[in-house]
Amino acid sequence: MSKKLINQSRAETILDREGLDGLLVTSPINFYYVSGYWGFYYTPLGFDGCYFAILPKDASKPAGMVLPALELRRLETVGMPWIENIILYSAEGDGEFFDEGFPRGKDYQGWPIDPGASLNPLEEKWKAIIARFKNSYSENSIQALVRGIKDADLAGKTILIDDLRIQKWLKDIGGVDINFCFRPELFNEIRMVKTKNEIDIMRTAAIINEEAMLSAIDHMSEGVTWEELENYYMTEMARKGGRGIYMMCGVGELPNGVCKKGEPILFDALGQYKRYHGDFGRCAVIGDPSQLHLERHQAILEGWNKAKEYLKPGTTYDQLSEIVGNHVRSLNFNYFRNPAVHGLGLEHTDDPKPIGPQPGVKISQVLEKNMVINIDMPFTEIGWGSVHMEDTILITDDGFERLSSANFDLRST
Secondary structure, eight states: OOOOOOOOOHHHHHHHHHTTTEEEEHHHHHHHHHHOOOOSSSGGGOOOSSSEEEEEEEEEEEOOEEEEEEEHHHHHOOOSSOOOOEEEEESOOOOOBBBTBBBBBOOOOOSOOTOOOOOOHHHHHHHHHHHHHTTTBBHHHHHHHHHHHTTTTTTTTTEESSSSSHHHHHHHSOOOOEEEOOOOHHHHHHBBBHHHHHHHHHHHHHHHHHHHHHHHHHHOOOOOHHHHHHHHHHHHHTTTTOOOEEEEBSSSEEEEEEEOBBBOOOEEEEEEETTTTEEEEHHHHHHOOOHHHOOOOOOHHHHHHHHHOOTTTTTTHHHHHHHHHHHHHHHHTTOOOEEEEEEEEESSSSOOOSSSSTTOOOOOOOOOTTTTTEEOOOOEEEEEEEOOOEEEEEOOSSSSSESSOOOOOOOOO
């Protein structure tokens, strides 16, 4: 069985606070978060409306997930999800109906089985799961979704959704009446406080992302391009079982196109492990750093040391940013801007972003136990270069734990 990711008790608390009876998701991130399963036909192939996960606030009612029949064998390959009520769909059937009155889809046969072959254990599981779901398919994903909603006793209830198209899809097909609530920021709010399984994944994400970026810095030499450094980072992430998203050097790219001796360069890398992000930043130089480079690096290190006093439940993002920024500027680093404090998880900035006149603007959050955040402290002066420091941090009962492990030295090659 795959590990459960969702913080279900937090989800139930927030749903109760907002007067909602359950949630229904279809976006890749939210489906994965609720079900623990990443659909094969998601983003790379551009399929929409193929997957749904349903979670009632009442934990005594069954959660459900809707999948295409082609996922059937893969369920056994990658591990069955924690959600037991799996509703599959295939294609238009022959006019037959389930006892509940729902149209029955075409029976999914899967690939043929060699009758004379001796099957290995995984092949036996494939054979068994095809037999288990025989004659249970809906004709399409929305008919399957209606079945899941009724199984969860959410018909006629008010449900939080993450895609407005769900409302139209259900209206067009009929069969169930629902009151819809479209509040995407509530999904971020639920995801902000991590479960143990999520934290375990994020520890690995932080470490392999950090190691891959530091390997790229070690690869730095005069004349090396940003593309070469980023490709090296991407390769290292893949080698470690992760996936690189980006690695920035300087202002996105190297100001001179190539690495030059004595130039202060920042490195900022974002990578994924099991869809969760690691985010890490440091600064480096080829040869000996200048006195100004050393002073500016030391100033942001002092900013980090000041941040440690406030990394605990009850501090807000804005308070932390202002305190660190003021402290760094007090060290004759007058142009340093307040650092960005942001959540991290299935999204790079995994914080609530309400819909409004300024979409995407995040609200300052109050630190809670088991939140994972980053303090992002870049500085660039065009014509001079850049310094940077960024680490991934887990908030604990009365303080913090750094998920990144590297020291804070100014890297030189």
